[in-house]
Amino acid sequence: MNKGNSALVVLSGGQDSTTALYWAKKRYEKVVAVSFDYGQRHRIELECAKKIAEMAGVEHEIIDAKFINALAPSALTRDSIDVACPAGQLPTTFVDGRNLFFLSMAAVYAKQLGINVLVTGVCQTDYSGYPDCRRQFIDSLEVTLALAMEYPIYIVTPMMNITKADEVLMAYDLGPDCINALGYSHTCYEGQYPPCGTCPACVLRAKGFHQAGLEDPLITRSRMENDGMSLG
Amino acid sequence: MNKGNSALVVLSGGQDSTTALYWAKKRYEKVVAVSFDYGQRHRIELECAKKIAEMAGVEHEIIDAKFINALAPSALTRDSIDVACPAGQLPTTFVDGRNLFFLSMAAVYAKQLGINVLVTGVCQTDYSGYPDCRRQFIDSLEVTLALAMEYPIYIVTPMMNITKADEVLMAYDLGPDCINALGYSHTCYEGQYPPCGTCPACVLRAKGFHQAGLEDPLITRSRMENDGMSLG
Numbered sequence: 001m002n003k004g005n006s007a008l009v010v011l012s013g014g015q016d017s018t019t020a021l022y023w024a025k026k027r028y029e030k031v032v033a034v035s036f037d038y039g040q041r042h043r044i045e046l047e048c049a050k051k052i053a054e055m056a057g058v059e060h061e062i063i064d065a066k067f068i069n070a071l072a073p074s075a076l077t078r079d080s081i082d083v084a085c086p087a088g089q090l091p092t093t094f095v096d097g098r099n100l101f102f103l104s105m106a107a108v109y110a111k112q113l114g115i116n117v118l119v120t121g122v123c124q125t126d127y128s129g130y131p132d133c134r135r136q137f138i139d140s141l142e143v144t145l146a147l148a149m150e151y152p153i154y155i156v157t158p159m160m161n162i163t164k165a166d167e168v169l170m171a172y173d174l175g176p177d178c179i180n181a182l183g184y185s186h187t188c189y190e191g192q193y194p195p196c197g198t199c200p201a202c203v204l205r206a207k208g209f210h211q212a213g214l215e216d217p218l219i220t221r222s223r224m225e226n227d228g229m230s231l232g
Numbered sequence: 233m234n235k236g237n238s239a240l241v242v243l244s245g246g247q248d249s250t251t252a253l254y255w256a257k258k259r260y261e262k263v264v265a266v267s268f269d270y271g272q273r274h275r276i277e278l279e280c281a282k283k284i285a286e287m288a289g290v291e292h293e294i295i296d297a298k299f300i301n302a303l304a305p306s307a308l309t310r311d312s313i314d315v316a317c318p319a320g321q322l323p324t325t326f327v328d329g330r331n332l333f334f335l336s337m338a339a340v341y342a343k344q345l346g347i348n349v350l351v352t353g354v355c356q357t358d359y360s361g362y363p364d365c366r367r368q369f370i371d372s373l374e375v376t377l378a379l380a381m382e383y384p385i386y387i388v389t390p391m392m393n394i395t396k397a398d399e400v401l402m403a404y405d406l407g408p409d410c411i412n413a414l415g416y417s418h419t420c421y422e423g424q425y426p427p428c429g430t431c432p433a434c435v436l437r438a439k440g441f442h443q444a445g446l447e448d449p450l451i452t453r454s455r456m457e458n459d460g461m462s463l464g
Contacts (some may be wrong), residue, residue, distance in 0.1 A: 035370045038384075041305060047301060063299075063302075063303070064299055064302055065299060066299075067295075067296055067297060067298070067299045067337075070295075070296055071295065071337060071340055071341065083252055095340065096340045096343055096381040096383070097336060097339070097340050097377070097380040097381055098374070099380070100247065100377075100380040101333075101336065102332065104329060104332055104336065105299075105303060107329070108303055108327065108328045108329050109303065111328055131379060131381065131382045131383075132379070132380040134379070136379055137376065137379040138382055140372065140375045140376040140379050141376050141380075143372045143375075143376075144332070144369065144372040144373050144375075145329070145332075146363040147363060147364070147366070147368055147369040147372050148328065148329045148331070148332040148369055149328040149329055149363065149364075151328070227303040
């Protein structure tokens, strides 16, 4: 197989990265997925990523990235830092550059596999205070990574400039396997399945499907399971 | 204090970063040091860093970066990777981008402290297969970090283009406190004190002092201790 036609997908187990995984499967001969264990509050995210990689039939590696949360300033661990949550700002326990670390670690792993392409579902349309989700950052990171490793890394961001509704339509274009996998993706901030439906993440996801005029396969699945049926 | 006139020094406990620490103390009102615990084969490195930070009278934080070694490909932990050591190349267990991760973590920590300047002793004069020690990489990383965090980070590299002999002369210009601290720095690949004197790191260090026409304070210290005296 021509490794030059391979891609490593950063798979969080959410809607964006699940769609990005199937987008990549359509375009690259070989696709591998990687997830990061950064001490997620809800372990369901990593379980979803694992399940979705299985459904997609791709190799999947979970890499320990718990150092990221340990980097967060905490009055409990660092005498030198005052912890505060200024009104209207991200709390001081937010860790800057999380995506910088994920993509850098993915790049190191990609090089080990002989892969030059990273695919990530980051989306600046939903940009909400995370500067390392913007394409301008990604462009600069590509240069930095190539210099750091003397190895070219291309970071492909198919969702970067599309709306959530367009992303839903993209998933339907990708076919029933992608839709089925989205039924096992995780979005809810409360870590619930069936999703709570009221947290900001659930509301944003629902809005995208509503605007696209389609039912969320995650909702379909939970309704069918509730009716004693199964999509699996 | 004007935090804009503060610097965070990446302190490994070696000769370069010890000199860089005293260089920074001369130029910035406030200096803080950070070291990374990446599972060093020789714990003496971190002990030296701690001792030197104490001698310099600067705050010192040790940040867990053991994930870097965990990223190394290993047949023991990753079925998908063949471990090999091709002749004339870095072994496949070498982790790319180690300095990328150290400087990125230091940048996140600097932002938490309200500091915009990182000082690192990296030196491309001794460039030996580590592309992320070159200034071209550092320039690109500055842009990437500023975009990732929406916070300007300047990475100052006083040793980048000077020889080891010039670095020794710089240390003597910085004064006796710097020289004294260099007596507690660590270089030996074998993790020994007194240094083994024969490993490539000891040889390179000795060459620099020899060319500068000065005795290494680490050698002076070990000789004096051997004679029953102390520099401490």
